[in-house]
Amino acid sequence: MIRLLIGNVYIRTLFVAIVLVNVAYAKPVTKTHSDTMGEQRKIMLAVDHVLDANREFVNRHSKHYFLPFIKGQTPKATVLGCADSRVHSHAIDPHPDGDLFFVRNIGNQLVPVRGSIEYGVRHLHTPLLLVLGHTMCGAVRAAMQDYSEMSPAIKTELDNLHVPHGDPDNAALVLDSVEHNVDHQIDEAKSFFADELNQQKLIIIGAVYDFRNDYHQGYGRLVITNINGSNDEGKIKEYLGFSGKKSLKDAFIKK
Numbered sequence: 001m002i003r004l005l006i007g008n009v010y011i012r013t014l015f016v017a018i019v020l021v022n023v024a025y026a027k028p029v030t031k032t033h034s035d036t037m038g039e040q041r042k043i044m045l046a047v048d049h050v051l052d053a054n055r056e057f058v059n060r061h062s063k064h065y066f067l068p069f070i071k072g073q074t075p076k077a078t079v080l081g082c083a084d085s086r087v088h089s090h091a092i093d094p095h096p097d098g099d100l101f102f103v104r105n106i107g108n109q110l111v112p113v114r115g116s117i118e119y120g121v122r123h124l125h126t127p128l129l130l131v132l133g134h135t136m137c138g139a140v141r142a143a144m145q146d147y148s149e150m151s152p153a154i155k156t157e158l159d160n161l162h163v164p165h166g167d168p169d170n171a172a173l174v175l176d177s178v179e180h181n182v183d184h185q186i187d188e189a190k191s192f193f194a195d196e197l198n199q200q201k202l203i204i205i206g207a208v209y210d211f212r213n214d215y216h217q218g219y220g221r222l223v224i225t226n227i228n229g230s231n232d233e234g235k236i237k238e239y240l241g242f243s244g245k246k247s248l249k250d251a252f253i254k255k
């Protein structure tokens with residue numbers, strides 16, 4: 001879906017071209033036999049990919065691997081992340097099985113998944129809520145433009161992003177909008193989890209997963225941009241310093 005959003009302008013241009021061709025020739029578009037065969041092949045490849053992977057997974061894992069999961073789950077963090085397939089859960093946890101209560105949608109929006117996030121924080125008692133944006137997010141890029149021609153379902157979700165309009169091909173502007181969206185989602189989360197924050201049972205961290213090295217801090221870096229609603233570098237360092245852990249002190253903080 002994200003790839004579709006990224007290519008939206010191109011797809012819309014192509015769509016207009018196809019419509020014009022159709023009007024010119026006054027003929028309905030019909031799929032050729034080879035089109036249908038190509039689509040069926042893509043479907044079968046996708047199904048095979050999933051089933052083959054599961055077969056290998058079953059072969060690689062004994063009963064002992066599953067025993068802790070059968071007892072229940074005690075994830076370390078609730079993560080609100082983008083559905084983009086390039087946001088790798090193993091980038092923030094080498095063995096994410098059972099560790100992350102990962103909730104995803106386009107543009108990491110809180111509103112449509114508030115119940116799931118509440119379940120992670122209030123029922124599974126994760127002490128960390130991580131709002132995870134990422135560089136060149138297709139949903140953010142779509143929301144930076146006029147998206148009124150999108151389907152009602154997608155429009156409704158993009159309405160939750162609240163990013164300023166601008167050129168979606170300008171990497172610096174997109175990065176600002178990605179951070180802006182993370183901040184906005186954290187503002188929503190802060191009012192929803194005000195009690196947990198006041199009681200210091202929860203910390204909300206906003207970060208951008210940088211698989212393009214846009215921040216020049218290394219490919220795949222997690223860049224921390226917000227803690228409990230604050231973008232202030234000093235405050236973020238102060239929060240992270242409380243843990244006393246080297247890994248957190250060395251985390252890259254957006255300046």
Ligand SMILES: [Zn+2]
Nearest residue numbers: 082084137138
């Ligand atoms: Zn995204």
